[in-house]
Amino acid sequence: MKDQEEFIEDSRFAQCDKEMRVTMWLFVINILLVGGVSLWIGLNKPAASMSYILGFPAWFFWGGLVGNVIFCILPYFMVKFFYKDMSIEAEDER
Amino acid sequence: MKWDVLIPICLALIVTFAIGIVLHKRLKVKNANFQEDYFIGGRSLGPLVLTFTLLASAASAGTFIGSPGVAYNSGFSWILILLTQVGMGVYILGILGKKFAIVARKINAVTLTDFFKERYQSKAVVLGSSIGIIIFISAYMVAQFVGGARILESITGLPYKTGLMIFGLAVVLYTVYGGFRAVAITDAIQGIIMILGGVLLWIFFFIKTEGFSGLIGQLVTEHPEMVELPGPSGATPLMLFSYFMLFGIAAIGLPHASVRGMTFKNTESMHKSIIYSGLIMALFTIFFATLGPFVKVLYPNLSVPDMALPTLILDIMPGWVAGIVLSAPLAAIMSTVNSMLLVTSASVVKDIYLNYINPKASERKIAKLSYFTTLIIGVGVVLFALTPPDYLQFIVVYAIGGLEATFFAPIVFGLYWKRATTWGAIISMYAGLISYILLGELFPNPFGMQTIVTSTAVSIFLMIAVSYLSKRPSQEVIIKFWGSQRAAANSGNRSIS
Numbered sequence: 001m002k003d004q005e006e007f008i009e010d011s012r013f014a015q016c017d018k019e020m021r022v023t024m025w026l027f028v029i030n031i032l033l034v035g036g037v038s039l040w041i042g043l044n045k046p047a048a049s050m051s052y053i054l055g056f057p058a059w060f061f062w063g064g065l066v067g068n069v070i071f072c073i074l075p076y077f078m079v080k081f082f083y084k085d086m087s088i089e090a091e092d093e094r
Numbered sequence: 095m096k097w098d099v100l101i102p103i104c105l106a107l108i109v110t111f112a113i114g115i116v117l118h119k120r121l122k123v124k125n126a127n128f129q130e131d132y133f134i135g136g137r138s139l140g141p142l143v144l145t146f147t148l149l150a151s152a153a154s155a156g157t158f159i160g161s162p163g164v165a166y167n168s169g170f171s172w173i174l175i176l177l178t179q180v181g182m183g184v185y186i187l188g189i190l191g192k193k194f195a196i197v198a199r200k201i202n203a204v205t206l207t208d209f210f211k212e213r214y215q216s217k218a219v220v221l222g223s224s225i226g227i228i229i230f231i232s233a234y235m236v237a238q239f240v241g242g243a244r245i246l247e248s249i250t251g252l253p254y255k256t257g258l259m260i261f262g263l264a265v266v267l268y269t270v271y272g273g274f275r276a277v278a279i280t281d282a283i284q285g286i287i288m289i290l291g292g293v294l295l296w297i298f299f300f301i302k303t304e305g306f307s308g309l310i311g312q313l314v315t316e317h318p319e320m321v322e323l324p325g326p327s328g329a330t331p332l333m334l335f336s337y338f339m340l341f342g343i344a345a346i347g348l349p350h351a352s353v354r355g356m357t358f359k360n361t362e363s364m365h366k367s368i369i370y371s372g373l374i375m376a377l378f379t380i381f382f383a384t385l386g387p388f389v390k391v392l393y394p395n396l397s398v399p400d401m402a403l404p405t406l407i408l409d410i411m412p413g414w415v416a417g418i419v420l421s422a423p424l425a426a427i428m429s430t431v432n433s434m435l436l437v438t439s440a441s442v443v444k445d446i447y448l449n450y451i452n453p454k455a456s457e458r459k460i461a462k463l464s465y466f467t468t469l470i471i472g473v474g475v476v477l478f479a480l481t482p483p484d485y486l487q488f489i490v491v492y493a494i495g496g497l498e499a500t501f502f503a504p505i506v507f508g509l510y511w512k513r514a515t516t517w518g519a520i521i522s523m524y525a526g527l528i529s530y531i532l533l534g535e536l537f538p539n540p541f542g543m544q545t546i547v548t549s550t551a552v553s554i555f556l557m558i559a560v561s562y563l564s565k566r567p568s569q570e571v572i573i574k575f576w577g578s579q580r581a582a583a584n585s586g587n588r589s590i591s
Contacts (some may be wrong), residue, residue, distance in 0.1 A: 007569075016193035020510065023188030027343050030181050035334045038174055040391050043331070047318030052178040055306025057321040063381070072372045074239045075184050077321065079365045086361055088192055090199040 012086050013032025022082045026074060033071055097309035099408065100248050102417030107425055110283050117530070129437045137199070139278060139357045141366035146285035147278040147369070148183050149353045149375055150347060150426050151433065152461055158288070158382055158423035159241040168327040169320025170514065170568045173383045174327055179341035183371025185489035187364055188345055190355040193509055195364070197575055204435075206349040206443050213508045213575065214519045215568075217449060218339075222523040224445040226500035230432050232475055234493035238434075239265075239479040240486045241400070242427045251252025258479055260507040265431050266472035285374065291419035292381025295407065298387065302410040316394075320387050336544035340562030342494060344550060346505060347498035350437055400486055419429075439467040477511060483497055499526035499549035503557040511561075512572055517562030526553030 040049070042059025053061040139147070157176075165172045190403060197203075201212040210219045228376040239262055246257035286343065296521075314321055324330045329337075346352055382403060385484045390401045393409075394401060407416050443464045448455065455463070483489060503522045530549040540548045 007573050009249055009576050010196070010578040012196065013193060014577065016191055016196070016511065019194070020189050023185060024343075026188070027185060027338075029545060030333065030342065030385070031338050034174075034177060034180075035331070035338060039331055039334065041321040044324075045192075045319050045322065047314050050314075050321060052307070052310055055308070055310040056309075057170055059323060060321075064170070064174050068177055068180050068376050070378070071180060071457070072376050075369050075372050079368055081402065083361075083365055083368075085365075086192065088195045088199065088358075088361060 010053040015084055015086065019083055022078060026078055030071055034063055035041065036063075037067050095253075096249055096408070096411030096413060097416040099420070102135040102414045103249070103421040103424065106287070106418055106421035109426070110287075110303055110421075110425055111249040113283060121527075127400065128423045133460070135486075137195075137357055137358045139354075139363065140359060141363045141370060142353065143278050144358050144363055144367045145183065145374060146359075146371040147380070148351060149371060150185065150281040150285055151354065151430060152179075152182055152186075152249060152348060152351045156237065156241075156487055156490040157378055158239070158402060158426065159244055159400055160485065160490055161379075161383040162386040162403040163476065164327070164390070164400075164485055164487045165383050166390050166396070166402040169322075169325055169387045169390075170315065171320075171325030171329040172327040172453065173379075173386065174323070175327055175334065176341070176379055176383050176589060177346075177376075178334070178337045180372055180376045181342050182345045182351075183375055184232045184368050186355060187358075187368050187371070188350060189343070189506070190509065192361060194352075194355045194365065197220075197509065201574060202312045203356065205440070205504070206353055207226060207441065208510070210519070213571065214504070214516045215571065216516045216520060218520045219504070219516065219523060220445050220449060222520065222527065223349075223504075226523070226527050227441045228438055229348070230493045230496035230500070231438050232471065232478075232488055233496070235431055235438075235475045236478045237486045237493065238427045238431045240482045240489075240546050241480075242431075243479065244398070244400050244443055244486075245263070245404055245424050247415075248408060249400055249420065254482065254554055255480060258476065261475035262479070264473070265333055265428050266435070266469065266476070280425065280429050281453050283424055284429065286428065287379070288422040289374070290359040291422050292377060294411070294415060294419060295385070296381065298410045298415075299388075299406075303388075303392065304464070306388065308443060309388050312391050313387060317390065319401060330542060332542045333539075333544065337546045339550065340491070340498065340544055340546050344498040344546065345494070347500065347502035348494065352501075352505060364591045391466050435468055435472055438471050439464055442471075467557055474550045481567060495534075495544065495546035495549075496527070496530050499530040499546055499553060500549050502526070505552040507554075507557050512576060513561050513566060514557060515561045515564045516558075516569050517564040518557045521560045522553040522557035525556050525559075526550065 038059045041062055042057060045059070051058045056065065109348065138161070156177075158429060159171070160538055161176050165176075187427055198209065203209045203212065205222055207223050210223050242261040243254055243258035244263070246252060247254050250257065252260075284480075299305075319326055324333070340356075358367065385406060386402055389406050393402075394403055396405060407419055409418065443460060447463065448460070452459075503526065504514075504519045507522075508519065526549050529552050530545060533545045533548060538545055
């Protein structure tokens, strides 16, 4: 773009954009892990042929409970591996 | 009148708000200016307070009263739908991210409307965002008042309308008197009470009843549809996907939640808060909503489903414990309504009155006007709540969807896409707002998905199409938002020399 040569982009924003994209991937994983697993086990299955774990329908146990427990651990790794500490003040430090 | 329940509730409420005010005064940031301090706590929130204030602003009466009510009749399919909100905090913080916090500091924004004003430089955008806030946040507040009145009804045995009047009056007066100040800190205290309340509730539930395994058999025999998918709440794959949008990623469009993305102190707070918020939202959701279907077995004939959880709590817990557990959602409702009332009246006074009607109003006149606006909106909302719907959760869903359809595209594209133009924002914002209302009235759930997905898609499509068709944003705006400030200073020098 011709306009871009007139200014230097804030050097922190490349990392910010990357973190945004990683978070979008986490959203996809969330859908598959919770929604996907529940629907895969339980969709259109009549109550009579369902199995139960600890008093919950099996699809809810694996997708809703276990799926969410795993999902709650994932942000820890996302932050650890993809997020970086930086100054968030208005001035760009470097 | 159940005094043993009522007294702990009043005490817990008074103590939390007192602690909030005292702590707030002590932690007040020295160098921040008034607006910064008043609206976003001087951009100084640590991880724990940030997490709770973010989640409490998004989940209040809906999570604690509304959802167990729907689950009482619809069963596990609804709980699965509700569990799509677990990632909400992660997405708000992760996607708006550091960029939102940095940009807000660059342009000195303290509200979402400030952000729009600077980014799109258009009165039509400011007006659209005010209209969206006034319509949908008012609807959201109606749901909160219904929830509060339901709790009072279950405890005191007062008729719904009397409870509503007492609760409404208390909240409105508290807001006019106390303002926004201590909200973030009280949110954190209440959040901790809610989690402890959830733990206590499960312990009592397992002692007093046969537990989940004991009750599920009866549920399956009497209401087999409640354990099935899609089930009565219609959780088809497409519907479930819409709810992942609605309660998950599109929550970025909730103005009262996304503004919290400007408040963290540093990236460490933000990182920790991302990790905590998934976990805490999961606990909130699982602790309360999961009991809904089992309440159906224990009390099959409740006439108002929203009373499911309060009924259970009052029945299986000793009075004073029930009082403390019930005080948590009540307090959450109060603090949510409190901040929403102020957001709405600020929108009327600051964004509409000062921009269009009388830009030169005196300080005193503004203060007077703010006071009356807050009072009028508050009373209006209470009047709407006089005829409550069967399930308050459905108003919550409607209001959330409307806010998201209006704000999602302008925020996300304004932040990440340099080419997003003023016209793109105007068209996408109004198209989102109007298509959501019209589709909801005439043709709900097109293509088997929630109205929100269609409206947001329309809004995003128009944002991209119209932006390409209109003139690119001025270099000034690009430099202000994207340029490093040193470079901006340099280019300024160059143009002088």
